[in-house]
Amino acid sequence: MTDTVLFLGAGATKAAQGLLTDEILPALLLAKTSLQAQDPNGRVDALIEFLEQEFHVNASTRKEDYPGLPLLMSLIDTALDRREAFHDRWDSNAMAQLREAIEFGIFDVLEDSLRKAPTSNHYTLFRKLFPGQDCQPCVITTNYDLIADSAMMNVSKGTQGGLPNYHCGIANISQIGPEQRFGTLLKLHGSLNWLLCKTCLRLELGQTESIRYLAILQQIVAHDLKSTFQADGAPCAVCQSKLRPLLVAPSHLKDYRNPHLAQVWYEAQRVMRQAKRVIFIGYSMPDDDVEVVYLVKRGLAHIKDPKQITVVEYCRENPSIAARDHPVGRRYQSLFGGIDWRADGLDQWLNTVP
Numbered sequence: 001m002t003d004t005v006l007f008l009g010a011g012a013t014k015a016a017q018g019l020l021t022d023e024i025l026p027a028l029l030l031a032k033t034s035l036q037a038q039d040p041n042g043r044v045d046a047l048i049e050f051l052e053q054e055f056h057v058n059a060s061t062r063k064e065d066y067p068g069l070p071l072l073m074s075l076i077d078t079a080l081d082r083r084e085a086f087h088d089r090w091d092s093n094a095m096a097q098l099r100e101a102i103e104f105g106i107f108d109v110l111e112d113s114l115r116k117a118p119t120s121n122h123y124t125l126f127r128k129l130f131p132g133q134d135c136q137p138c139v140i141t142t143n144y145d146l147i148a149d150s151a152m153m154n155v156s157k158g159t160q161g162g163l164p165n166y167h168c169g170i171a172n173i174s175q176i177g178p179e180q181r182f183g184t185l186l187k188l189h190g191s192l193n194w195l196l197c198k199t200c201l202r203l204e205l206g207q208t209e210s211i212r213y214l215a216i217l218q219q220i221v222a223h224d225l226k227s228t229f230q231a232d233g234a235p236c237a238v239c240q241s242k243l244r245p246l247l248v249a250p251s252h253l254k255d256y257r258n259p260h261l262a263q264v265w266y267e268a269q270r271v272m273r274q275a276k277r278v279i280f281i282g283y284s285m286p287d288d289d290v291e292v293v294y295l296v297k298r299g300l301a302h303i304k305d306p307k308q309i310t311v312v313e314y315c316r317e318n319p320s321i322a323a324r325d326h327p328v329g330r331r332y333q334s335l336f337g338g339i340d341w342r343a344d345g346l347d348q349w350l351n352t353v354p
C-alpha cells in the first residue's frame with residue numbers, strides 16, 4: 001500500500017509530447033484526408049463544412065483562430081439537449097452526426113499522437129514515486145489518452161506484468177485475477193480504449209495500436225477499437241447494440257452520471273482520503289471544472305500540512321515564478337494554503353526526485 005497519490009492533468013500529456021485540447025481541432029482538420037477515407041458515411045465531411053460555415057476555419061487557419069474545443073462541444077451539446085436547430089442546415093440529427101464525427105476525430109488524432117509520444121518520463125515518474133514491489137502506482141488522471149496506461153504496464157514488466165486496476169466494471173477483463181493486476185489507474189473522464197454499450201451499459205476494454213505490444217492485453221482483448229467508431233461498429237456481446245467509446249468529451253455538459261464513471265470517482269475520493277501526500281502534475285485546477293475541484297477539495301480535507309501537496313506546472317517564461325505570481329499557483333493556494341510549488345515542468349522536477 002502506498003501513501004502517495006499522483007494526480008495527472010493535461011500538462012502531463014503535454015510533457016510526453018501528447019496533444020492538448022486546443023490542438024485537437026486543428027490536428028483534426030490537418031488529418032482530414034485520412035479521416036474521410038475511414039468514414040464512408042460523410043460525417044467528417046459534414047464536420048469540415050460546419051467548421052467552415054459556422055466558425056470560419058479550415059485546414060490552413062492558424063491554431064489560435066479556432067474556436068475552443070470545449071466551446072464547440074458545449075454549443076453542440078446545448079443544441080442537442082434543448083432539441084433546437086442551430087441553423088436550417090444543422091438540425092438535431094445533423095448535430096448528433098457532428099458530435100459523432102468529433103468523437104471519431106478526437107480518437108484518431110489522439111491515437112496518432114500517442115503512437116509518436118514517448119512515455120519515458122511517465123515511466124520514470126512511476127518508478128521514482130512508487131519504488132519496489134509493495135508500492136504499486138496509484139494514479140488519478142483527467143486524461144483519456146493511454147500514456148499513463150502504457151507507462152504503468154511497462155513498469156509492471158519489472159514484476160510479473162499486469163493490467164492496471166481501473167475500478168470500473170470492464171466486462172471482458174473481469175476474469176483477470178489480482179496476480180495479473182498492477183497499480184491503480186483512475187480515469188475520471190473515461191478512456192480512449194473503453195467501449196460502452198449505451199443500451200445495456202456493458203463496458204469493454206478495446207484494443208488500440210499503441211498498447212498492442214503488451215502480450216497480456218493481446219490475449220484478452222478482442223475488438224478492434226477503431227472499427228467501433230464507424231457505421232458498422234463492433235456489436236455488444238450481450239445485446240448486439242453498437243459499442244461506443246466512453247469518454248467525457250471536453251464540454252460543459254459533462255456527464256458523470258454514468259455508473260462506471262461513478263465507481264471511478266468513488267474510488268478516487270477514497271484513495272485521496274487515505275493519502276498522506278499528493279502530487280499534481282499539469283492539472284491547472286480551472287474554476288469551471290467544478291466537479292473535479294469539488295472531488296479534490298473534499299478528498300484532501302484531512303491533509304493538515306500543505307507542503308504534502310506538490311504542484312508541478314510548467315511556466316516557460318519564468319520557471320522559478322512564485323505560486324502567488326502564477327494563476328494556477330494562486331488557485332491551489334486559495335484551496336490548500338502554502339503548497340509545495342514547482343513551475344519548471346515535469347522533467348526538471350523529476351531530476352530533483354531521488
Ligand SMILES: [Zn+2]
Pocket residue numbers: 197198199200201202236237238239240241
Ligand atoms: Zn449491450
